[in-house]
Amino acid sequence: MRVVDAVKFCEKELVMFENPTLEAEWLVALSLGIGRADIYKTDEIDKELEKRLISNLKKRKKGMPLEYVVSSANFYGYDLFVNKNVLVPRPETEELVLLAKDYILPTHDVLDIGTGSGAIAIAIKKQTNANVFAVDKSRRALKIAKINAENNHADINFAFSDLFSGVKGHKFDVIIANPPYISRKEYEKLDKTVKNYEPKLALFGGEDGLKFYKRIIKDAPKFLKEGGKIFFEIGFDQADDVSKLLEKDFENIKVKKDLEGNDRMVFATKRR
Ligand SMILES: C[S@@+](CC[C@H](N)C(=O)[O-])C[C@H]1O[C@@H](n2cnc3c(N)ncnc32)[C@H](O)[C@@H]1O
Structure with missing residues (x-):
């Protein structure tokens, strides 16, 4: 998956939040350890990081505060x-x-x-x-x-x-x-x-x-x-x-x- 697609994917999954775009941007940036300015890059995410992002997304969907999700x-x-x-x-x-x-x-x-x-x-x-x-x-x-x-x-x-x-x-x-x-x-x-x-x-x-x-x-x-x-x-x-x-x-x-x-x-x- 590319970073830019990961943001779009997370945005759709986080519709229960007031601002799904912001939620998705922060989740992707912090999960991948990149700056928010880099989230619209088209670079591929390696499999390991992709797994971490999906696991973080599941926790965030359940309502876990973002800071705990990304420790x-x-x-x-x-x-x-x-x-x-x-x-x-x-x-x-x-x-x-x-x-x-x-x-x-x-x-x-x-x-x-x-x-x-x-x-x-x-x-x-x-x-x-x-x-x-x-x-x-x-x-x-x-x-x-x-x-x-x-x-x-x-x-x-x-x-x-x-x-x-x-x-x-x-x-x-x-x-x-x-x-x-x-x-x-x-x-x-x-x-x-x-x-x-x-x-x-x-x-x-x-x-x-x-x-x-x-x-x-x-x-x-x-x-x-x-x-x-x-x-x-x-x-x-x-x-x-x-x-x-x-x-x-x-x-x-x-x-x-x-x-x-x-x-x-x-x-x-x-x-x-
Ligand atoms: C509101 S938190 C503040 C944490 C941190 N200082 C901050 O501002 O983010 C209160 C802290 O007080 C600690 N605490 C609770 N009862 C205490 C006690 N009797 N003696 C010392 N610390 C206590 C808790 O474990 C917790 O870490």
């Missing part, structure tokens, strides 16, 4: 290996990195809680060259984060940890987290493509979705240096709740919207 995601310009043990890093989280990096110096100690694929930790390390620590409660996720750090030449200290349990005795200049924040009610309503494929441990934030914010905010002052800062990604309707939780021990509490106009980030400074 790869791009975050902040860094290529990451992903599979069902880690959340596919989202564009909103790139905005959290964009926000936090301007407050981080190369001399700083930074903690990424719930690192998953390592997305935030790797981007922060590459952008700031700070001393980055990254923790997760999933050993499988940590394994992937370590592979991604190595592939991206990012020197990061990883630890298995239930929130702060694995970093006792350390103090950080910056804590950054995109914790699981989906409430029970929202979890039940989640799109099948998310619910059936992405790990519940990475998504479910307890009955009200605030479980991890409560736990992290309670302990964070002990793990932050004087004047240390905390940065959270939040669900679009959690800004007030998370800001309130921060009021006791933090000052300069600020909420920032993402590019879609939703409240998406909250950050604050440890009260002196």
Whole structure:
């Protein structure tokens, strides 16, 4: 089969998607490891690659997120290996990195809680060259984060940890987290493509979705240096709740919207 015909074939098979052409183009490009500009070439695809493409097409038709199909995601310009043990890093989280990096110096100690694929930790390390620590409660996720750090030449200290349990005795200049924040009610309503494929441990934030914010905010002052800062990604309707939780021990509490106009980030400074 020629590349150009493969795109046409996939397009017909992917009619259940909103934009079958785009779906087909990405599937072919990523499955064959070529740029999207090369998909209209008339080159023949070898049998091995053709088999891979057909197998990927079957998975995508069932609704598997494209990143899991091709085992790869791009975050902040860094290529990451992903599979069902880690959340596919989202564009909103790139905005959290964009926000936090301007407050981080190369001399700083930074903690990424719930690192998953390592997305935030790797981007922060590459952008700031700070001393980055990254923790997760999933050993499988940590394994992937370590592979991604190595592939991206990012020197990061990883630890298995239930929130702060694995970093006792350390103090950080910056804590950054995109914790699981989906409430029970929202979890039940989640799109099948998310619910059936992405790990519940990475998504479910307890009955009200605030479980991890409560736990992290309670302990964070002990793990932050004087004047240390905390940065959270939040669900679009959690800004007030998370800001309130921060009021006791933090000052300069600020909420920032993402590019879609939703409240998406909250950050604050440890009260002196
Ligand atoms: C929403 S995902 C974020 C993943 C990644 N940081 C990102 O932004 O793409 C939340 C992560 O928190 C981890 N997690 C869940 N409970 C945890 C806990 N008690 N302690 C540490 N990490 C936890 C999950 O395994 C998952 O990797």
